[in-house]
Amino acid sequence: QVQLVESGGGLVQAGGSLRLSCAASGRTFSSYTMGWFRQAPGKEREFAAGISWSGGVTRYADSVKGRFTISRDNAKNTIYLQMNSLKPEDTAIYYCAARSTVVVAPLERGYEHWGQGTQVTVSS
Numbered sequence: 001q002v003q004l005v006e007s008g009g010g011l012v013q014a015g016g017s018l019r020l021s022c023a024a025s026g027r028t029f030s031s032y033t034m035g036w037f038r039q040a041p042g043k044e045r046e047f048a049a050g051i052s053w054s055g056g057v058t059r060y061a062d063s064v065k066g067r068f069t070i071s072r073d074n075a076k077n078t079i080y081l082q083m084n085s086l087k088p089e090d091t092a093i094y095y096c097a098a099r100s101t102v103v104v105a106p107l108e109r110g111y112e113h114w115g116q117g118t119q120v121t122v123s124s
Contacts (some may be wrong), residue, residue, distance in 0.1 A: 002026040002113040004096045009118030011063060012028045012086055016122070020081040020117060022096030030074040033099045035111060036081045038092035038120075043094065047106035059104045064090075093117040 007021040020036070032108035035050040049070040050059045058070055067086075072079040077094065 001034065002008075002029065002098050004098060004113055004115035006094065006096050006115045006118040007090075009094060009120045011046065011121045012124065014086060014088055014122055014124050016086050017078075017082070017084045018086065018120060020094055020096075020118060020120070022079045022085065023093075024077045024079075024096075024098065028075075029077045029098075031100070033102060033104055034072060034079045035097045035099070035104070035106075036068075036079075037095045037097055037108065038090075039095070039117075040089070040092040043092075045108060047108075048094070050104040050106065051079065052102065052104050057104050061106065075078050083120070086120075088122045089122045091120060093119050102119060 003025040005023050034049045037045050038048050039045040049071045055072050069082040095117045096115040098113040099111045
């Protein structure tokens with residue numbers, strides 16, 4: 001079983017930066033593919049970024065490509081999402097998720113474990 005706890009959300013002005021963290025419990029963290037999803041008010045949850053167990057493969061939604069960077073530190077059981085050049089449309093609850101298969105997939109249904117989320121608000 002993997003438990004995930006996100007942190008680092010907050011209020012930031014457009015053009016600013018935030019770094020989200022997701023701390024995981026469990027000895028098998030390093031074997032999991034990890035992802036960041038987000039859900040804006042009134043919208044469905046969507047994929048933002050994903051990273052393979054080794055960190056060697058990353059994948060991004062077109063809407064965040066070039067602005068967000070996902071990374072992981074398996075020694076610390078933590079993944080990160082560095083968000084730069086933030087826009088008001090990035091306002092959402094950001095969720096960390098884990099899946100035991102190797103594919104860095106953008107679909108929710110493949111992820112078995114989810115955190116509670118952290119709020120990111122970008123003001124214009």
